[in-house]
Amino acid sequence: MSDRVLIEGSEAMARAAVAAGCRFFTGYPMTPFTELLEHMGALLPEVNGVCMNAESELEAVGMAWGAATTGHLAATGSTGQGLSLMQESLSEITNARLPLVVFNMARGQGDYFQATRGGGHGDYRHIVLAPMDVPEAVELTGLAFDLAGQWRTPVMVLGDYYLAHTYQAVSVPSIDATAPEVPDWALNGSSGGSGAAKILSPLGGGVEGEEGFDLGAHYAACAAHIQAMATGVEPLIDSGFCDDADLVVAAYGSVGKFVRYACLRLRDAGHRVGYVRPITLWPFPSEAVHNAAAGSAKVAVYEQNMGQMVDDVRLATLGAVPVEFIGGPSWDHSGFGIGPDINVPDISERILEAMP
Amino acid sequence: MSNDRLFLSTDMPPSEPAALVDDFTPSLITQANHHLCPGCGEPIAIRAAMEAIEELELAHSTITVFGIGCYTAFAHNLDVEVVQALHGRAPSVATGIKRMLPEGFVVTVQGDGDMVNEGLQEVLHAAARGENITCLLLNNGVFGETGGQMTTTTTLGQRTKTSIEGRDPHQHGHPILLSDLAATLDGSAYVARCAVNNAGNVARTKRYITRAYESQMAGAGFSLVEILTMCPTGWFVDTLEGPDYLQDTLAPVHNIGELKTP
Numbered sequence: 001m002s003d004r005v006l007i008e009g010s011e012a013m014a015r016a017a018v019a020a021g022c023r024f025f026t027g028y029p030m031t032p033f034t035e036l037l038e039h040m041g042a043l044l045p046e047v048n049g050v051c052m053n054a055e056s057e058l059e060a061v062g063m064a065w066g067a068a069t070t071g072h073l074a075a076t077g078s079t080g081q082g083l084s085l086m087q088e089s090l091s092e093i094t095n096a097r098l099p100l101v102v103f104n105m106a107r108g109q110g111d112y113f114q115a116t117r118g119g120g121h122g123d124y125r126h127i128v129l130a131p132m133d134v135p136e137a138v139e140l141t142g143l144a145f146d147l148a149g150q151w152r153t154p155v156m157v158l159g160d161y162y163l164a165h166t167y168q169a170v171s172v173p174s175i176d177a178t179a180p181e182v183p184d185w186a187l188n189g190s191s192g193g194s195g196a197a198k199i200l201s202p203l204g205g206g207v208e209g210e211e212g213f214d215l216g217a218h219y220a221a222c223a224a225h226i227q228a229m230a231t232g233v234e235p236l237i238d239s240g241f242c243d244d245a246d247l248v249v250a251a252y253g254s255v256g257k258f259v260r261y262a263c264l265r266l267r268d269a270g271h272r273v274g275y276v277r278p279i280t281l282w283p284f285p286s287e288a289v290h291n292a293a294a295g296s297a298k299v300a301v302y303e304q305n306m307g308q309m310v311d312d313v314r315l316a317t318l319g320a321v322p323v324e325f326i327g328g329p330s331w332d333h334s335g336f337g338i339g340p341d342i343n344v345p346d347i348s349e350r351i352l353e354a355m356p
Numbered sequence: 357m358s359n360d361r362l363f364l365s366t367d368m369p370p371s372e373p374a375a376l377v378d379d380f381t382p383s384l385i386t387q388a389n390h391h392l393c394p395g396c397g398e399p400i401a402i403r404a405a406m407e408a409i410e411e412l413e414l415a416h417s418t419i420t421v422f423g424i425g426c427y428t429a430f431a432h433n434l435d436v437e438v439v440q441a442l443h444g445r446a447p448s449v450a451t452g453i454k455r456m457l458p459e460g461f462v463v464t465v466q467g468d469g470d471m472v473n474e475g476l477q478e479v480l481h482a483a484a485r486g487e488n489i490t491c492l493l494l495n496n497g498v499f500g501e502t503g504g505q506m507t508t509t510t511t512l513g514q515r516t517k518t519s520i521e522g523r524d525p526h527q528h529g530h531p532i533l534l535s536d537l538a539a540t541l542d543g544s545a546y547v548a549r550c551a552v553n554n555a556g557n558v559a560r561t562k563r564y565i566t567r568a569y570e571s572q573m574a575g576a577g578f579s580l581v582e583i584l585t586m587c588p589t590g591w592f593v594d595t596l597e598g599p600d601y602l603q604d605t606l607a608p609v610h611n612i613g614e615l616k617t618p
Binding site for chain 1: 383384386410415416417418419421431432434435436437438439440441442445446447448449450451452453454455456457460461477478481
């Protein structure tokens with residue numbers, strides 16, 4: 001690790017991505033994702049990597065798909081809206097079993113469902129990591145590339161305006177120009193003419209012919225892989241004060257950091273309140289949330305949307321305790337997801353109102 | 357393989373046992389018995405594309421990127437590396453591959469529904485970028501796989517399932533001449549249009565594909581070969597009428613020839 005430096009979240013994530021071995025990045029400018037693209041554009045040429053300013057999100061995700069087939073670590077990203085355009089490919093890239101990291105610098109918290117439900121067609125999920133601040137984003141960016149390579153799947157880093165634009169003193173990993181090893185399944189053309197040329201397809205491999213290639217069998221294998229990730233990827237959570245809490249408050253991302261601080265201050269004031277902050281949004285840390293809520297009288301969920309993660313919290317607690325939604329949309333005039341309600345007194349008031 | 361058996365006389369017993377279809381199959385096509393309709397032009401185009409790869413000794417460096425259409429069946433039948441892309445998206449996927457493997461040889465295979473309808477912006481952006489890849493457009497003027505609906509390359513007056521009385525410019529708009537469009541962009545190096553409806557045109561197709569490949573090998577930039585292919589099933593004509601229908605319907609609008617050379 002290098003010394004601590006004061007840098008913007010976007011630059012910190014870009015440096016962490018390149019340090020993790022990312023060698024291809026592409027995207028289409030969109031607030032608050034833009035700076036990540038700019039920093040990748042500055043960093044990647046230094047390690048003989050490629051960064052492309054794509055003509056649209058459709059080109060971006062397609063280029064990232066192609067780069068991923070070569071076995072080099074590739075990433076793309078956007079904002080929720082741009083991610084909507086990419087979903088068709090993200091679904092197919094999942095079925096093609098390709099590693100890819102997707103940085104989603106969302107506007108507010110309205111895209112939780114899009115991020116965690118597999119926002120495109122088909123029966124799939126992505127690993128989703130939701131850092132609360134810049135140091136955690138650096139750590140989770142490295143983890144995202146590790147998980148993408150290990151599971152051969154897209155992994156999303158879900159941030160927001162605050163994460164992308166906040167300057168914070170962080171230790172960023174040093175960048176090594178050595179290219180990471182290319183895995184065996186990757187394409188480079190060399191298997192052509194061997195009688196067994198490689199194919200990377202969302203429709204599966206196999207030879208068309210008398211036996212037929214079996215799309216149903218491929219989709220069944222894809223489903224089994226999703227299930228293996230659901231149970232095999234370690235769920236991450238940050239929690240505190242839950243043991244004797246009357247009320248447990250759940251929140252994620254930047255907002256989760258503010259909720260955590262509000263709970264800390266409320267504890268100081270003598271209120272028996274605890275918090276849980278899911279870090280992996282998929283797989284959702286259901287067991288940890290369930291256990292944290294077990295001794296409490298109630299769980300409150302604060303998110304800046306109409307109530308999305310609250311569904312996962314309800315599924316995690318399975319009716320053991322009542323779950324109340326205490327969040328709501330929070331917009332300023334820009335619409336960029338700068339939530340004016342990210343405000344400790346306001347959050348504290350909502351928590352106190354929810355106290356059983 | 358000897359060429360002798362191509363000139364067998366039927367007046368006398370054959371000098372050797374009848375040839376299996378496999379005997380005529382280029383080595384980079386692993387399954388001779390394709391599942392496409394009788395009279396389809398796509399297998400001829402794929403064959404030319406694969407023969408040219410073999411002849412230019414590119415088999416060990418080629419990555420093909422397939423779109424979605426009838427020809428997609430061949431993605432599983434080739435002895436070259438394949439990335440299966442989405443409908444319309446192959447040029448972007450090919451871009452990512454080529455940028456990471458500049459020494460690799462990258463070819464997309466797409467139909468008119470794929471490249472000109474769904475993926476028009478992707479192919480044009482790749483062309484404008486001067487992306488050093490080769491795109492092959494198999495253009496039959498209909499959606500073959502879904503049963504003969506109108507595409508953007510369907511010619512005026514052409515009857516399809518979604519232009520029953522013939523394509524009417526007032527209702528259905530005008531056809532897009534993709535190669536003509538691509539040739540106007542500064543990033544395109546080689547653009548040609550050909551057909552597979554007779555022996556002469558098949559030979560021309562192979563020649564144009566070879567030139568496009570050579571253009572990519574020389575690093576000249578984007579290359580496109582548009583190949584007019586028969587689709588008697590989607591055109592609702594008898595199998596044997598396919599070549600003439602192509603000549604009378606598609607070829608007068610989508611003019612055959614080299615539009616741009618390096």
